[in-house]
Amino acid sequence: xxxxxxxxxxxxxxxxxxxxxxxxxxxxxxxxxxxxxxxxxxxxxxxxxxxxxxxxxxxxxxxxxxxxxxxxxxxxxxxxxxxxxxxxxxxxxxxxxxxxxxxxxxxxxxxxxxxxxxxxxxxxxxxxxxxxxxxx
Numbered sequence: 725x726x727x728x729x730x731x732x733x734x735x736x737x738x739x740x741x742x743x744x745x746x747x748x749x750x751x752x753x754x755x756x757x758x759x760x761x762x763x764x765x766x767x768x769x770x771x772x773x774x775x776x777x778x779x780x781x782x783x784x785x786x787x788x789x790x791x792x793x794x795x796x797x798x799x800x801x802x803x804x805x806x807x808x809x810x811x812x813x814x815x816x817x818x819x820x821x822x823x824x825x826x827x828x829x830x831x832x833x834x835x836x837x838x839x840x841x842x843x844x845x846x847x848x849x850x851x852x853x854x855x856x857x858x859x860x
Contacts, residue, residue: 729786730848734841736776736787741838743771743790748830751822758803758817760810765800766820768827769793796821 747769759765771793777786798821806815 727848727852731845733787734844734848736789737841738838740771740773740788740790741834741841743793744834745831745838747771747793748827748834751827752824752831754820755822755824755827756819758805758808758810758819759800760812760817762800762802762818765818766822767795767800768798768820768822769795770830 751768754766757766772791774789774791775786776789800821801819802816803819804815805811805817808817810817
């Protein structure tokens with residue numbers, strides 16, 4: 725494997741963590757969104773990753789790939805708010821199934837993983853520059 729493949733691997737990791745940060749931000753933005761019924765309530769979204777090592781054209785590069793984004797299957801939260809304009813006949817509204825503690829943990833983890841990949845790129849660049857300057 726070429727040393728320059730490190731840039732591809734770290735870049736794929738940064739792209740994957742960017743998707744993770746975006747879905748986490750979307751979940752956090754919809755934390756207090758309410759709906760009139762359980763079917764239309766917001767569902768938390770989470771990206772699904774796959775190791776790209778040895779799969780469909782990535783055999784030599786490795787890295788990570790985003791397969792897609794899935795919705796959580798956890799039931800929405802039912803709240804009793806009889807005066808709310810979206811309340812059903814029994815006085816309930818439905819709030820999305822976003823767990824703020826889980827989303828904060830995901831945000832911190834994705835941010836640190838992104839930073840680690842950025843540091844890998846910087847270190848690799850510095851090492852390559854030092855290697856080029858060995859003859860001087």
